[in-house]
Amino acid sequence: MISSKNIDEILTSPWCLWAISVAAALLMWFYVTESDGGGYVTRQFSCPIEYRSLDPQATLRNKVSEVNIEVRGLEEVMARLDYDSISCVVDLRDLSPGKKYTQEVKVNLPPRVSLVSSTPSQVVVDLLRQVVRLMTVEVALPQDIPDGQYLEGVEIVPKEVAVRGGEKDISKIGAVQVQPTVQELQSGKELFLPVKLSQSEPFEDEVNLEPTQVRMKGALVRGLPKKKVPVNVRLTGKPSSDFEVKAVVTEPSEVQVEGTAARLARISAVDTETVDISWISADQHLVVPLKAPDVRGVSVVDLKSVRLSVQLEPVRATTQFPNVPVTLRQGEAAAGWAITPPSVVVTVEGTPSRMADIHPGDVGLQAYVDVSSIFVDSAALPVRTELASKDLKVVKIEPPTVTVTAVEGSAGR
Structure with missing residues (x-):
């Protein structure tokens, strides 16, 4: 028979306490599982x-x-x-x-x-x-366009698309194009076309376009293909040495030429007849004939000459005059002054022809300082200049100031 003492020893032993703890934990787990309405599942x-x-x-x-x-x-x-x-x-x-x-x-x-x-x-x-490159959208014409027809009035909106991708892939792109069919062009309607990439090699990674589609207008018409090319002005000679060409402008700046597609591809500009501008000294406004295109079978449409404007601008040159003496200009109370340094270097600007073999005496160049308002024995004064020729100007005096000092023993200051 087990005594109460033995029962107390069993209940207080570590093994009994562990068993009770495990049993309590199991009871709580079952309670929580049942109260939650089910067990755990995975997905x-x-x-x-x-x-x-x-x-x-x-x-x-x-x-x-x-x-x-x-x-x-x-x-x-x-x-x-x-x-x-x-x-x-x-x-x-x-x-x-x-x-x-x-x-x-x-x-x-x-x-x-x-x-x-x-x-x-x-x-x-x-x-x-990643790089982004803006590229102009080109039209890839179908090969089965009927003879005697060409595409006219092409308009693409937007004209450029952004190509985004790795640097190596972007370098493989030769062009971005739309590829309309003959039937689509003959309809004369506005087309909504996907943009396609012309590439030299397969891409290694993803390359994106923005936008991926553009609107295109254009129609097939009968006749010879036409295109606009710039006018190239042919000039010979040089203006007077006192001038240089500022701008050459033609009106119109472009002309339309026509011919077969293969021949038009060889035309990049239309030349004017040669214009001699030797020794001109004023702007010129002329009517200049156009030369026939160099490619046989290509002609300029409805135009034989252009208005030409040659605009000039003066050329400026400079000359240095060393050792220009600095003189004194003073008021009624005259006094003796010493100038240090006694001379300066003067730079004069004018036209090249005017500056050739010029001397200070030729243009009435004088350098001076004004001591009329000086009441101290020594002062640094700015050097001033005079020129008798109004077409010249002084642009630099070196040094720009000189020191004037009262001469010992002078009176009247």
């Missing part, structure tokens, strides 16, 4: 990866697009689970293009749902430097 599905804070000048190469994840929660919670509330995020903040990084995939879960596993839990991020 497996694919979650797209969201790459955040990507540098605007970078693009991702060979990126992993999704993660396989397994989540766990109570049966009633998982039955109402909204999969859009779960996100998988890779943070790209402060990562530089041109390098590879291993980044953690962070899984964001709603309350009362826990993560069991995610595969992969990390991804390798390969960042490439």
